[in-house]
Amino acid sequence: MRRQNEQLICALCHLFNCVPLWGMVFNGVVWFTNRESSRAAQIHARQAMFFHGILLAAVIVWMIVVLISRLFAVVIPPLGGLLNFLNTIVIATLLAAHILTCLWGAWRCWTGRPFRYPLVGELAV
16 A cells, blocks of 8 residues: 555544544444555454444533433532533543644644554554
């Protein structure tokens, strides 16, 4: 595979990772189709899938906390409202950090520089 094509595929892995759930599908297809022809594309697709998995786990935890905060809202309304507000701030911050990290990774790959996601970069190699 040519170097420019490889850089494009790696950049697209990180760019599509911004889109919830579809990023996982796209990266799975890239990993499956390029696992033997391009080591770099394989590594970047796997990294993106791991990083996306962390986001999905955070969203599931967020949904559980929303349910708990609604329960608290029935028993102690001010506490439930505060928990709901704080939970919304946390998930919005996590989503913004996720998108910015994915865009940064796409840019680094597009320009030919190495990129590893925080927390999962070494696990995916």
